[in-house]
Amino acid sequence: MVQLTPQKRQLLLRTVTRRETSLLIFTLALIIAVSIHSPRFFSVTNFNDILLNAAILAIASIGQMMVVITGGIDLSVGSGLALSGMLVGLIYKNDYALNPFLALLLGALIGLALGSINGLLVSKAGVPPIIATLGTMSIYRGLIFIISKGKWVSAHEMPDMFIHLARGHILGIPNLIFITIFFYGIFFYFLTHLKSGREIYAVGGNAEAARIAGINVDRIKYAVYTMSGFLYGLCGVLWVSRFASAQSDSATGFEFSTVTAIVIGGVSVFGGTGRITGVLIGAILISIVENALSVTQISPFWQLAIQGFIILLAVVMDAVMKNRDRKTVVRGQQV
Amino acid sequence: MSRLVRRWEFILVVLLVAVFIIMSRLSPWFLDVRNLFDATLHFTEKAIIALCMTMIVITGNVDLSVASNMAMSAAVMGVAFRSGMSIGAAAGLCLLVGTLGGLFNGIVITRFKLPAMVVTLASFSLFRGIAYVLLGNQAVTGYPYQFSDLGQGYFAGTIIPNQLVFFAVLAVIFGFILHKTTFGRYIYAIGNNEDACRYSGVPVDRIKLILFTVSGLISSFAAVLLTSRILSTRPNIAQGFELEVITAVVLGGVSISGGSGTMIGVVLSLFLIGFTRFGMSLLNVPAQVMTVLIGCLLIFAILLPKLLDKFAQKSSRSA
Numbered sequence: 001m002v003q004l005t006p007q008k009r010q011l012l013l014r015t016v017t018r019r020e021t022s023l024l025i026f027t028l029a030l031i032i033a034v035s036i037h038s039p040r041f042f043s044v045t046n047f048n049d050i051l052l053n054a055a056i057l058a059i060a061s062i063g064q065m066m067v068v069i070t071g072g073i074d075l076s077v078g079s080g081l082a083l084s085g086m087l088v089g090l091i092y093k094n095d096y097a098l099n100p101f102l103a104l105l106l107g108a109l110i111g112l113a114l115g116s117i118n119g120l121l122v123s124k125a126g127v128p129p130i131i132a133t134l135g136t137m138s139i140y141r142g143l144i145f146i147i148s149k150g151k152w153v154s155a156h157e158m159p160d161m162f163i164h165l166a167r168g169h170i171l172g173i174p175n176l177i178f179i180t181i182f183f184y185g186i187f188f189y190f191l192t193h194l195k196s197g198r199e200i201y202a203v204g205g206n207a208e209a210a211r212i213a214g215i216n217v218d219r220i221k222y223a224v225y226t227m228s229g230f231l232y233g234l235c236g237v238l239w240v241s242r243f244a245s246a247q248s249d250s251a252t253g254f255e256f257s258t259v260t261a262i263v264i265g266g267v268s269v270f271g272g273t274g275r276i277t278g279v280l281i282g283a284i285l286i287s288i289v290e291n292a293l294s295v296t297q298i299s300p301f302w303q304l305a306i307q308g309f310i311i312l313l314a315v316v317m318d319a320v321m322k323n324r325d326r327k328t329v330v331r332g333q334q335v
Numbered sequence: 336m337s338r339l340v341r342r343w344e345f346i347l348v349v350l351l352v353a354v355f356i357i358m359s360r361l362s363p364w365f366l367d368v369r370n371l372f373d374a375t376l377h378f379t380e381k382a383i384i385a386l387c388m389t390m391i392v393i394t395g396n397v398d399l400s401v402a403s404n405m406a407m408s409a410a411v412m413g414v415a416f417r418s419g420m421s422i423g424a425a426a427g428l429c430l431l432v433g434t435l436g437g438l439f440n441g442i443v444i445t446r447f448k449l450p451a452m453v454v455t456l457a458s459f460s461l462f463r464g465i466a467y468v469l470l471g472n473q474a475v476t477g478y479p480y481q482f483s484d485l486g487q488g489y490f491a492g493t494i495i496p497n498q499l500v501f502f503a504v505l506a507v508i509f510g511f512i513l514h515k516t517t518f519g520r521y522i523y524a525i526g527n528n529e530d531a532c533r534y535s536g537v538p539v540d541r542i543k544l545i546l547f548t549v550s551g552l553i554s555s556f557a558a559v560l561l562t563s564r565i566l567s568t569r570p571n572i573a574q575g576f577e578l579e580v581i582t583a584v585v586l587g588g589v590s591i592s593g594g595s596g597t598m599i600g601v602v603l604s605l606f607l608i609g610f611t612r613f614g615m616s617l618l619n620v621p622a623q624v625m626t627v628l629i630g631c632l633l634i635f636a637i638l639l640p641k642l643l644d645k646f647a648q649k650s651s652r653s654a
Contacts, residue, residue: 073452121634121638125637125638125641125642126641127634127637127638127641128591128592128637130397130452130591131581131585131591131633131634131637132634132637134578134581134630134633135630135631135633135634136630136634137578137630138575138578138626138627138629138630138633139626139627139630139631141623141626142623142624142625142626142627142630143627145621145623145626146621146623146624146627150623253460256456256459256460259456260460263453269449269450269453270450299468299471301464301467301468301471301472301570302464302468303464304460304461304463304464304467305460305461305463305464305465305467305468306464307460307461307464308457308458308459308460308461308462308463308464309457309461309464311453311456311457311460312443312454312457312458312461315447315449315453315454315457316443316447316449319447319448319449320447323448
């Protein structure tokens with residue numbers, strides 16, 4: 001037996017009990033099980049597919065995560081994503097030669113505008129997040145139909161350079177993976193090391209205490225919806241580029257996938273806690289389940305039911321853990 | 336007088352009258368009794384669900400799974416009927432499944448003390464998923480013609496649709512329970528302060544459990560009516576109904592944070608939205624434009640009282 005110092009033992013215990021660790025173990029077990037069942041699953045190209053499918057979900061989930069940490073929810077993710085994607089698609093349809101990177105930036109700015117509407121409604125007007133974003137969800141979705149007149153923007157109407165944006169590679173690694181790593185790096189630093197990032201947790205933990213501590217709660221709430229918008233706007237452009245089409249019903253229900261990803265990733269629906277690394281694993285896990293369903297030839301219709309079941313399982317587990325923690329604290333005080 | 340004017344229900348009546356005046360000027364077919372009665376067929380299913388949703392929202396909760404529950408119970412009914420069960424038994428099974436779905440929500444919410452929004456968001460996708468698993472992308476058709484009488488027929492030789500009669504009866508029952516019984520008073524009390532209710536011995540969890548179970552039952556009843564009206568079952572029926580139901584409840588003056596609202600306000604707002612939609616469809620307004628308008632309506636319904644409050648505070652300060 002190796003002797004561990006108390007500090008090291010505590011670190012080990014903390015690592016083992018972390019959400020990310022149990023998630024990783026579960027993910028590995030799932031990969032092994034599916035691979036045994038159908039060897040086709042275990043290949044470089046298939047894992048590449050899984051990561052590519054996870055990328056857009058992973059980026060959009062960062063925004064959803066920050067909103068949920070403040071105790072809110074953003075139901076406009078799917079519609080907002082599709083709206084900014086459609087607007088950028090229409091620019092190409094009308095034969096404007098827009099640089100792909102400018103298109104990405106433009107999409108992000110459109111998203112920023114859409115998100116800031118949510119932010120204003122929630123922080124300034126005091127509309128409950130679920131109502132504000134439920135409203136904008138249908139408004140944005142309707143706007144897509146209206147501006148596109150129900151027509152698609154298809155591959156031949158987009159320049160190759162634009163399609164290359166999400167489908168290309170640099171040094172053999174797909175661009176999408178680079179973009180995902182880039183944003184996870186930035187937001188990891190933001191959420192763990194910057195004052196504004198920590199204030200997001202403070203607001204979600206206890207808004208009243210945060211206010212008394214001098215945090216501008218309204219500003220933080222406005223900021224998280226706006227950042228969520230920025231990210232889903234960006235994802236909208238990536239979506240159109242990856243699938244080489246913009247449709248009026250693109251990404252319907254995508255907001256539920258983001259909620260699933262973050263809840264699996266250990267973000268508490270009560271607000272205040274959650275780590276970005278968990279969200280990344282959550283998004284990849286969803287992508288693996290999706291891929292496994294098609295590889296094992298289980299009906300794709302199971303997807304939605306499994307997603308709902310996983311959310312339920314994750315939140316119930318959280319609630320059970322929370323109750324147990326509370327009991328431990330009480331017992332600790334008695335000793 | 337000023338108190339009457341400031342009541343939300345009064346504003347709704349004014350709006351309803353305004354819609355009638357505007358629409359009848361824009362379209363010669365609007366102000367026709369038979370047309371108006373038939374127009375209610377397009378929203379009575381949602382209206383029936385809104386009755387129980389009103390109570391749930393007053394307790395400070397929300398049920399996002401109603402439309403998915405409709406799809407799930409209708410799918411079970413479709414599969415049962417296709418495999419040879421009689422239509423009556425299949426409809427009974429539909430009601431049972433819907434009730435169980437609601438009971439399931441209620442148990443998870445009360446047992447694990449989870450926010451209703453999150454739990455019903457999960458079952459929103461779970462129930463809809465079950466509907467897809469059961470039916471795939473197929474539709475069940477071939478329901479007997481007599482069955483259509485329930486959702487399409489008229490009440491005893493009049494021009495009043497059966498569905499409207501069901502709604503009226505249920506609205507009276509739900510209104511009575513909410514406004515005239517202890518149970519109803521508890522609903523308001525829970526919405527105002529749940530913790531205080533627990534300490535005063537109000538059976539909070541049991542009331543929530545009952546409300547969510549009834550919400551499931553009512554949703555599956557709406558599913559039976561819908562199936563009877565369109566005589567087919569597809570897994571994507573009733574998509575987005577939850578949004579419209581919640582919009583109607585909130586527009587009816589029920590506070591989304593719980594504690595206040597009246598049944599008559601919700602009934603008025605249901606007719607307001609329903610007749611506005613009917614008028615717009617007479618004017619060939621596309622469905623997508625209506626979706627946008629309903630979304631705007633939802634946000635404005637919440638914003639308006641808040642803005643009025645702010646305005647009132649400002650004017651009283653300057654006075």
